[in-house]
Structure formats: structure tokens, C-alpha cells
Amino acid sequence: MVIEFEWDKWNLSKSYFKHRVTPKETEEVFVDEQSFVLPDVKHSQEEERYIIVGKTLDKKNLFIVFVSRNNKIRVISARKMHKKEVLKYEKLKENTKI
Numbered sequence: 001m002v003i004e005f006e007w008d009k010w011n012l013s014k015s016y017f018k019h020r021v022t023p024k025e026t027e028e029v030f031v032d033e034q035s036f037v038l039p040d041v042k043h044s045q046e047e048e049r050y051i052i053v054g055k056t057l058d059k060k061n062l063f064i065v066f067v068s069r070n071n072k073i074r075v076i077s078a079r080k081m082h083k084k085e086v087l088k089y090e091k092l093k094e095n096t097k098i
Contacts, residue, residue, distance in 0.1 A: 003030050006072040019079035021062060026078040029054040029062050034093055040065055053081060053089050061086050 005027055015021045029035050035054025052064045061081040067074050081089060 004072045006069065006074045011075055015078040021078045021080065025056040025060060025062065026064055026075055028056040029064055030073065036092055053085065061089065
């Protein structure tokens with residue numbers, strides 16, 4: 001599966017300046033085999049938004065909000081997971097092991 005990203009000028013640097021997360025790190029989470037995609041029901045009034053949680057190649061835990069437009073991923077925000085989110089993520093991974 002090929003994943004194509006669409007970055008607008010604002011979001012390309014926003015996550016780095018606010019949260020020190022690079023676009024490269026953000027894209028790495030989408031190929032992490034242990035990442036999880038969840039609907040972002042709270043923020044999906046105008047269009048369907050999703051959350052993906054997973055790890056970068058350097059094992060940084062990230063929380064990313066994105067939309068899918070024209071078969072491309074458009075990242076809205078990316079940040080490091082909070083401690084409670086890391087615990088939930090690890091529990092979700094443990095509960096889905098085959």
C-alpha cells in the first residue's frame with residue numbers, strides 16, 4: 001500500500017514549532033505495524049477526522065490527527081502522546097496481540 005501525504009504550508013511546520021515533531025516522524029507512524037487508527041468523533045462535524053497513535057522509527061510515541069482527501073493523508077496536527085495516552089496505547093497493543 002502506498003501512502004501519499006499532502007502538506008499545506010501551515011501544517012508542514014506547525015507540529016514542529018509547537019511540539020518538535022517533524023513531518024518525517026509523522027509519516028513514520030503511518031507505516032508502524034503497531035499503530036492504531038481511530039475515528040475523531042468529537043472533531044468530525046465538517047469532515048471525517050481520524051487519530052492515529054503509534055511509534056516513529058526512533059520509538060517516539062505520537063498522537064496524530066488527520067483527514068483523508070483525494071486518497072492522500074492530510075495531517076492536521078502531530079504531537080507526542082501524553083503519559084495517559086501512552087498507557088492506553090500500550091494496553092490496546094497488549095489486548096490485540098495474536
